[in-house]
Amino acid sequence: MAFLDYAPAPESTSILSLREDYRLWIGGEWVTGGGEPFASVSPSTERQIATFAYADEGDVDAAVRAARAAFRDTWGPMSGRDRGKFLFRIARILQERARELAVAESLDNGKPIRETRDADIPLVAQWFFHCAGWADKLDHLGLGAAPQPHGVAAQVIPWNFPLLMLAWKVAPALAAGNTVVLKPAETTPLTAMLFAEVCEQAGLPAGVVNLVTGDGATGAALVRHPDVDKVAFTGSTAVGREIAKALAGTSKKLTLELGGKGANIVFDDAPLDQAIEGIVDGIFFNQGQVCCAGSRLLVQENVHDAVMDRLKERMATLRVGDPLDKNTDVGAINSSEQLERITRLVDRGVAEGGEAWSPACELPQEGYWFAPTVITGVEASSTIAREEIFGPVLSVLTFRTPDEAIAKANNTPYGLSAGIWSDKGSRVLAIADKLRAGVVWTNTFNKFDPASPFGGYKESGYGREGGVQGMQAYLKAGER
Amino acid sequence: MTTTTKTTTRLDVPKTYKLFIGGGFPRSESGRVTEVRDGEGRFVANVAKASRKDAREAVRAARKAQPGWAGATAYNRGQVLYRVAEVLEGRKAQFVDELQRTEGLSAARARAQVEEAIDLWVWHAGWTDKIAQVAGSANPVAGPYFNISVPEPTGVVAIVAPQSQGLLGLTSVVAPALVMGNAVVVVPAASSPLVAISLAEVLATSDLPGGVVNVLTGDPAELAPWLASHADVNALDLTGAGDLDWVALEVAAADTLKRVIRPEPGIAPETPQRILALTETKTVWHTKSRM
Structure with missing residues (x-):
């Protein structure tokens, strides 16, 4: 274990008294x-x-x-x-x-x-x-x-x-x-x-x-x-x-x-540090196995490189492994079937011209694991921009104008969730008006509350x- | 307590009934007490008799505590009010006993009142995270604006509690004020001071922040005018002031434009209107004209 690495901190299962x-x-x-x-x-x-x-x-x-x-x-x-x-x-x-x-x-x-x-x-x-x-x-x-x-x-x-x-x-x-x-x-x-x-x-x-x-x-x-x-x-x-x-x-x-194929829209005036956390939370929370996941990142073209650099830097710090370890950020994929589906769709995305990147991380030998993955160079017509992956895989698309962002965000048969990142309140609310999604998070993501209605278009x-x-x-x- | 058998004799340790201000239980600064006797004339307690200065102290404590209580999440406030019901349930016997002694009720009637009060706390606990959705609105204004209206607490509420059914009456006026995050200074029924202070003990052990509820046992006729004219009180609930010169109180309240709930029937208990009467509607406009 290197300096500043985390020692294992597993939550004990002794609290359970399960039947056979x-x-x-x-x-x-x-x-x-x-x-x-x-x-x-x-x-x-x-x-x-x-x-x-x-x-x-x-x-x-x-x-x-x-x-x-x-x-x-x-x-x-x-x-x-x-x-x-x-x-x-x-x-x-x-x-x-x-x-x-x-x-x-x-x-x-x-x-x-x-x-x-x-x-x-x-x-x-x-x-x-x-x-x-x-x-x-x-x-x-x-x-x-x-x-x-x-x-x-x-x-x-x-x-x-x-x-x-x-x-x-x-x-x-x-x-x-x-x-x-x-x-x-x-x-x-x-x-x-x-x-x-x-x-x-x-x-x-x-x-x-x-x-x-x-x-x-x-x-x-x-x-x-x-x-x-x-x-x-x-x-x-x-x-x-x-x-x-x-x-x-x-x-x-x-x-x-x-299902869903949520767009997470990042404008060039977004508070970038917060946006990066929101992107990470949007797609790696629960290994991306979330119907309202922000699985399509729509990033304004002029900040694409800066966002990608910071995102990769952040992804490199995600700890993947034992779900019961209190330091774990990303756990296991729920089943072998789901793992197989994720793998197949990512392969397809790469075959269709996307460029996949994952941080170097050692996955456990047993169990079902998929490293956090970001795929850049994705076209709106790509399979991975259209089909719900339900895994820790982020597809990245770019836009130049707000109208283009809206058009791309709505270009899906789904309509469950969307995210908007911008410091401009007027813009955020105007965009939210035009998104065909049941839940729109602005400068936050994946928030749930029993007082707040949730569901899709x-x-x-x-x-x-x-x-x-x-x-x-x-x-x-x-x-x- | 007149048992003569030596082996079973035990001398009671009676409780001193003091005021409840800022989360603590001080005596009245005036040093005054009111003697309470039961239906058969037996001495029960010397209850603190609050003064004008105690009332001022209570308003100050309420003002200090109010922003924190209003700032707690609606869910958190709901859990605290539910906790009041839980703790009250566990101390039911004590309240039944006190009501029997001060209100001369049968055990069954006293128990019914306590149980009704407990259920009323539960009812209010359920409103904290709902009333804004029921009473608030998204307003379709004729322009590119996001426009919503939400109820917010009015601030410090001074209350003259109903003069009958001490525990239930007190609950029916205090709980609705707390739902949205007001702080309260309450003068309980003059005839039922014991349950008022025992309820204060329940509040003090239910994670309700100190100062959110302040209880001034004493003479409503003496205390109400000071509360009605106090410039740092936002609303005056006169539900239990029917026998006082309540018009004069309403006139005094008008000096600082306090919101006033009139004496019974006033606003019926256990209604959302009762909660909303102690709120302000805030409307927020936000442009969405520049994308």
Whole structure:
């Protein structure tokens, strides 16, 4: 170890007391699944964490029936004040068990403990706390007096923020008075199982939350179940499209949070040091496995070289490795499939004329790793400027005028997020007006808050999560 | 306390009920106290009787604490108010006992009041990070401007609390003032000073910064005029001043154009209007005319 290098500072896993196998959580009971159990491995070591039950169609049906019964008998008739109290309890227990959940999430997902500890889990607790307060205030959501829940919500979430996406789905649904059946992602089911324990500690009535682990087929069975009233999905645009087709013509309500290809626009008057941090945060946070990642850097031509020099200098200081090490900036890629996809797209980008650069960094022998990468000389028509990579790979394009920046930023079928870096407030707001994106960060990036609506334009989905809009998605106007 | 069996006899250690100013519990600078007796005439406590100077001290403490409280994130303020409910829940028995002694309530009625007060703290905790979205606006002005309006706390709020249901009444006026970040000087119900000071102890141990709430037990008729005319008070909540010469108080408040909430019915408790009555609307314009 050289002078000024960091000594290993691993977060201990002794805080965990995991089971060897987890079952489905239906109607407040741990139930054996109908399918073959499957394993979840830690992406940084490829070691098995535990096995998880596989929910087949019969299990999904049982879960929906349990949710329906709870909606009819306990949760539906319950006062908003009492629903709120349950959610406040959950928020507090999540805060109490925050470190344990952070370690479990890093272990199962591969993301750095710095992020799970400082971002994912605190936001999870905040989401429940925020939505708890709405439970007895639904009259103030702009839907008239006494808005009504839809009933049973089917929720399917991705692997990039496993527990946070659960919170985004479950907290508003329950606050509004719905009951839920949630399917965690196949590669990251662990913290959802710990969440079941949290619900047990909170004394949440049986069947209000039901968790079915499995794969895409499980999710498909869930969203297609005839007794589901509301579907919320976060994941790929391809699957979102399938769900929208399957639900067409039905009475089910649908919200979708799908892919993105966010433009991070850097003007020549930007505060460059901050912009560099924002670029790094925008694409290397969670190894770039973020639907709203700033994966396309649009940099004004006259500062391109200066930005690239500083960016590379900064990237060289990123520490890639053990997700449980408190000094780690960039952790493991979530799965071998995802690693393969990233590798394929980067190869394609280089084949199409891009120039890839990564800092010299030693990647661990075991596990799934991809070094932080920046690709310059990318054309707007290049595959890597158009397709969502979902990895720590930044494509760099240039522009000369604000109009060109807007045109390039909007030149995508997606419309989830964008970033603008400039010291000129007038410009920032004028550009924000013209961007076709659901979230626009100015002189910051990747900020999330339960009070702030999040969601996309165009093929990034529809519906918003967070704030008044997020609550409205789980309610319908009261009958007069 | 009249048990004669030697082995089970234990002499109580009664609490001294003092004021709550700037996070501390001082006696009144005047040295005055009010004797409190229970329904059967038994001595309960000598409660501090606040003076004009105590009121001035309380306003100063509130002014000093207000920017910090308003500057805390809405989420943080919500958690602190929720913490008040948690701590109150844990001390329910004490409040039930004090209400029984001062308000002559049955145990069940006293308990119902305490529980209603706890739930009211929870209700307010939930508003901190929501009311701006419900009451604020993005304004579609006819020009290239970003224009938003947001509620902000008005500053220091002086309150005459409802004269009945000591704990619930106090909560119903103090909690809404705190939601958006005001600081409070409150004169609790003259008949229920014990729960007011015990609530102050709850506030003092709930991560509420010292000085954000100041409690002046004493005579509302004596204290209210000083608060109404104090130039460093921004709003005057007269909810519990119905039996006082409240018009004179409103006239005095007009000297510095204080926002005034009139005596009951005034503004109903447990409504967003109650919270918003103690806020200012700030509208921010920002040009977007030069790209």
